Amino acid sequence: MVSDRIAVAEGQSGLPRRRWTNQHAAAERRDVVLDVRGEQAVRRLACVDQMAVQEDQLVATARAVFGELGTQAPLDEIARRARIGNATLYRHFPTRDDLIVAVYAEEVAELCAVDDGVDLFDWLERFVRHVAEKGDLARSLEPSAWRSELHDAWHESMVATAARLVGRAQQDGRLRPQVDPLDLLVLSAGMATAEPARVKRMLHMVKHGASAS
Numbered sequence: 391m392v393s394d395r396i397a398v399a400e401g402q403s404g405l406p407r408r409r410w411t412n413q414h415a416a417a418e419r420r421d422v423v424l425d426v427r428g429e430q431a432v433r434r435l436a437c438v439d440q441m442a443v444q445e446d447q448l449v450a451t452a453r454a455v456f457g458e459l460g461t462q463a464p465l466d467e468i469a470r471r472a473r474i475g476n477a478t479l480y481r482h483f484p485t486r487d488d489l490i491v492a493v494y495a496e497e498v499a500e501l502c503a504v505d506d507g508v509d510l511f512d513w514l515e516r517f518v519r520h521v522a523e524k525g526d527l528a529r530s531l532e533p534s535a536w537r538s539e540l541h542d543a544w545h546e547s548m549v550a551t552a553a554r555l556v557g558r559a560q561q562d563g564r565l566r567p568q569v570d571p572l573d574l575l576v577l578s579a580g581m582a583t584a585e586p587a588r589v590k591r592m593l594h595m596v597k598h599g600a601s602a603s
Contacts, residue, residue: 441482444474444478444482445482445492447472447473447474448468448469448472448474448479448482448483448489449489449492449493450472451468451471451472452468452472452489452490452492452493453493454471455467455468455471456490456493461486461490461524462486465479465486465489468489487541488541490524491541491543491544494524497520497524498520498544498547498548499547501516501517501520501548501551502547502548502550502551504551504555506554506555506558508555510552510555510556510558510559510565510574511593511594511596511597513551513552513555514552514574514575514578514593514596515589515590515593517548517552517575517578517579518578518579518581518582518589518593519586521578521579521582522582522583548575549571549572549575552571552572552574552575553571555571556569556570556571556574560602563602564601564602565600565601565602566600566601566602567602569600574596574600577596578593578596581593
């Protein structure tokens with residue numbers, strides 16, 4: 391409800407556990423303009439804009455720090471470099487994993503944006519490289535109580551993409567009907583610590599075992 395969102399903007403409740411993208415900010419601005427007028431509206435619009443700016447700063451800074459120090463880098467260092475207080479960082483991203491998923495959201499979207507003609511095992515090789523670079527995200531493949539909404543979205547996107555490619559291969563008669571997409575993802579994620587040549591060999595063995603012929 392609009393009143394709930396305004397309460398958030400005024401600091402009367404915690405921030406929503408989602409990214410404050412420019413699109414979200416624009417929607418908030420429209421709602422506030424329709425609901426309130428004058429000086430109050432200006433203050434609240436400024437608060438919404440500040441949330442979006444802060445989140446963009448945190449994500450950009452975290453991307454640079456993760457690239458330099460890895461995804462286990464101190465969150466205090468990210469807040470310091472972004473010139474944003476620690477409490478503000480945790481309001482936007484309550485856990486390290488929330489921040490990691492937000493930083494790599496575009497790459498996850500790109501990995502999942504494949505058509506049905508893509509070979510399943512070529513895609514799994516890309517998936518293994520992705521997990522090798524962002525190993526923390528691999529934990530999202532297994533159901534767990536700690537997963538956030540952001541991790542759930544990552545999980546659903548990966549499983550849905552794998553299921554689509556597995557289903558196509560099964561329909562074409564190239565893959566055994568009992569092959570489970572999540573099984574393939576978890577198995578592939580386990581290959582992430584191996585060198586590329588070994589990954590190719592292991593995926594070839596998996597392909598051989600899962601093939602219908």
